[in-house]
Amino acid sequence: NAGVTQTPKFQVLKTGQSMTLQCAQDMNHNSMYWYRQDPGMGLRLIYYSASEGTTDKGEVPNGYNVSRLNKREFSLRLESAAPSQTSVYFCASSEAKGGQGARAFFGQGTRLTVV
Amino acid sequence: DQQVKQNSPSLSVQEGRISILNCDYTNSMFDYFLWYKKYPAEGPTFLISISSIKDKNEDGRFTVFLNKSAKHLSLHIVPSQPGDSAVYFCAASGSNYKLTFGKGTLLTVNP
Numbered sequence: 001n002a003g004v005t006q007t008p009k010f011q012v013l014k015t016g017q018s019m020t021l022q023c024a025q026d027m028n029h030n031s032m033y034w035y036r037q038d039p040g041m042g043l044r045l046i047y048y049s050a051s052e053g054t055t056d057k058g059e060v061p062n063g064y065n066v067s068r069l070n071k072r073e074f075s076l077r078l079e080s081a082a083p084s085q086t087s088v089y090f091c092a093s094s095e096a097k098g099g100q101g102a103r104a105f106f107g108q109g110t111r112l113t114v115v
Numbered sequence: 116d117q118q119v120k121q122n123s124p125s126l127s128v129q130e131g132r133i134s135i136l137n138c139d140y141t142n143s144m145f146d147y148f149l150w151y152k153k154y155p156a157e158g159p160t161f162l163i164s165i166s167s168i169k170d171k172n173e174d175g176r177f178t179v180f181l182n183k184s185a186k187h188l189s190l191h192i193v194p195s196q197p198g199d200s201a202v203y204f205c206a207a208s209g210s211n212y213k214l215t216f217g218k219g220t221l222l223t224v225n226p
Contacts, residue, residue: 042216102149
């Protein structure tokens with residue numbers, strides 16, 4: 001059972017380049033999320049998708065776009081990468097069940113460096 | 116404005132003793148609270164959770180306590196083991212199921 005799969009695991013970009021981080025889940029979850037983790041900042045929500053066809057901004061959406069391609073896939077795009085976007089990016093999915101709230105499952109992360 | 120706060124960046128305990136990690140929240144609309152554990156170079160993994168209608172949830176060595184009036188929750192690990200050394204994140208969600216995380220606490224359990 002793969003769970004949440006992110007690609008790539010590592011990436012180095014030059015300032016101004018664009019790229020898309022891919023995420024897929026095989027748990028049939030409705031909700032998917034993109035977080036970034038920076039030292040001393042914890043996990044900050046970039047965008048989330050409560051269900052297929054819907055997306056909403058999180059805490060730090062500037063410089064990013066997302067696409068909920070279908071129920072399984074949720075991609076994060078950097079149109080013009082900046083050094084401030086150097087971070088570790090995590091994709092997650094969840095399915096709220098009675099009494100369990102939004103228990104999310106995370107991918108292994110993508111370590112992105114923008115030079 | 117931080118809605119979920121973990122005020123201790125780090126905690127060090129001896130093996131076999133109790134570890135207590137604390138978390139405070141400001142949003143009274145949160146109704147579900149979770150703890151995640153994260154090892155370096157891995158994604159966070161779910162540890163334990165509690166609904167706002169309860170004040171305690173226990174799972175083996177891990178117990179989470181919720182004090183709604185104080186908007187405070189804590190994670191107790193008894194007994195602590197070296198393998199518990201990791202970063203622990205507190206998280207909260209409301210009716211939209213969006214998870215808001217704290218900044219994390221690095222727990223080190225010394226043999």
